[in-house]
Amino acid sequence: xxxxSYLSEKVIxxxxxxxxxxxxxxxxxxxxxxxxxxxxxxxEVIRKAILKREEEASTYLGYGVAIPHARLENFxxxxxxxxxxxxxxxxxxxxxxxxxxxxxxxxxxxVLKGKKILKIMSGISKLALKNRAILDQIIExxxxxxxIKILDKANIxxxxxxxxxxxFTNHPKPAVLKNTLEDxxxxxxxxxxxxxxxxxxxxxxxxxxxxxxxxxxxxxxxxTILTDLNFMTIGEPFENYIVNEKTTTIEDLYRKxxxxxxxxxxxxxxxxxxxxxxxxxxxxxxxxxxxxxxILRSDIIRKILHI
Numbered sequence: 001x002x003x004x005s006y007l008s009e010k011v012i013x014x015x016x017x018x019x020x021x022x023x024x025x026x027x028x029x030x031x032x033x034x035x036x037x038x039x040x041x042x043x044e045v046i047r048k049a050i051l052k053r054e055e056e057a058s059t060y061l062g063y064g065v066a067i068p069h070a071r072l073e074n075f076x077x078x079x080x081x082x083x084x085x086x087x088x089x090x091x092x093x094x095x096x097x098x099x100x101x102x103x104x105x106x107x108x109x110x111v112l113k114g115k116k117i118l119k120i121m122s123g124i125s126k127l128a129l130k131n132r133a134i135l136d137q138i139i140e141x142x143x144x145x146x147x148i149k150i151l152d153k154a155n156i157x158x159x160x161x162x163x164x165x166x167x168f169t170n171h172p173k174p175a176v177l178k179n180t181l182e183d184x185x186x187x188x189x190x191x192x193x194x195x196x197x198x199x200x201x202x203x204x205x206x207x208x209x210x211x212x213x214x215x216x217x218x219x220x221x222x223x224t225i226l227t228d229l230n231f232m233t234i235g236e237p238f239e240n241y242i243v244n245e246k247t248t249t250i251e252d253l254y255r256k257x258x259x260x261x262x263x264x265x266x267x268x269x270x271x272x273x274x275x276x277x278x279x280x281x282x283x284x285x286x287x288x289x290x291x292x293x294x295i296l297r298s299d300i301i302r303k304i305l306h307i
Contacts, residue, residue: 001158003123004151006080010035012144016083016104021058021091024104025050025068028083039079045072046079046108057302060091062170063128064102064139067121071111078116079108084142094171095191102139115162118303122166123156129170131156164271165264167303168285168293174199175209177251181217181241184209184250195282197291198254205284205291207256217241217253261286262295268304271295 013031018024029047033039039046049070053059060066088100105124109117127135134154138147174197175184187196188211195210218241260274261284274283275297285292 002152003120003127003156003158004148004154006078006120006158007082007148007151008036009144009148011079011081012147013081013083014142014144015086017086019089021054021060021066021068021101021104022051024083024085024089024101025054025106028081028104028106031083032081042072042075046070050106050108058091060093060099060101061121061125061128062093062099063132063135064088064100065105065124065128065135066091066101066103067105067107067124069107069117069121071109071114071117073111075108075110077109078113078120079106080120081106082147084139094169095173114304116158118162118166119158123158126165127151127154127156162268162304163264164262164266164283164285164295165292167268167271167295167299168264169295169299170293172196172294174203174291175250175254176201177206177249177254179209179250181214181245181248181250181253185214185245188214197284197294198250199291203291204289205261205286207254207259208282208284209250209254213250213253213255214241217248259284263287264292272300275300 011032013028013035016024016027016031018027026047029039029043029050033043049072050068053070054068058066059068083104083106085102085104088102090098091101093099107117107120131154134150138150141147172187172191172193175187176199184196188194195208197208198206200206218238258280260278260280260282262271262274264285264287266285271283274280281297283295285295
């Protein structure tokens with residue numbers, strides 16, 4: 001089924017206004033109800049559910065797109081409402097950097113149709129990642145009829161099986177071999193991550209650099225063969241690190257072994273199995289050797305168990 005098949009011109013609003021996400025959601029619902037009176041009965045229930053979900057975690061996708069969503073009891077429909085901002089507002093992305101929010105896409109379904117919500121959200125993500133020119137055209141025109149025509153032509157399919165492509169994110173952005181220890185330490189702190197994928201100049205996936213490698217570099221080498229450091233009375237860790245953090249690159253430090261990768265078509269079952277049985281917290285999605293994105297264990301909780 002195509003993404004465009006979930007839309008109608010009545011629920012594509014070209015001029016929503018607000019100073020924050022909550023105000024935009026309320027304005028979008030108000031205007032959608034005026035165009036589609038059948039939503040009036042459910043309006044308050046939808047509003048409360050959407051705002052509650054937004055309080056728990058931001059639904060800003062990136063690329064100027066937010067996807068506030070909710071699941072409702074006995075909601076016998078899949079509702080997709082698109083609102084184009086009359087004036088963009090500033091929001092923070094996953095890397096805590098400000099971007100301009102330009103379009104809000106609201107998705108509501110029954111509690112038992114969480115998979116469907118995820119697939120619709122994934123379809124929108126694919127539009128942003130792979131068809132940026134199409135997304136930019138839709139945002140620029142802000143036309144209900146043209147939005148449906150453009151999306152129909154883009155032929156974005158919403159299938160039933162959840163795969164790695166539906167789960168991965170692009171945060172954090174990959175590191176490269178010339179990055180220094182200082183570069184990586186700053187990113188780990190600022191972006192609130194524990195590990196970062198490493199790629200070459202052609203975006204070929206190489207491995208990962210994590211907190212562990214940074215700490216290991218700071219420890220005296222001889223400590224790796226000891227089982228008890230209680231007898232040590234002299235020496236401090238990180239002396240070598242502090243001296244060399246600005247000049248030492250990660251080329252010889254990043255981790256190659258024990259790094260788990262999957263194809264974008266890997267099933268949800270396969271991804272969960274790897275998390276449970278390989279003791280990893282990150283799985284990298286790779287296609288023909290090229291890096292696509294990262295799946296964290298928390299993504300399973302956020303996107304599957306608490307969508």
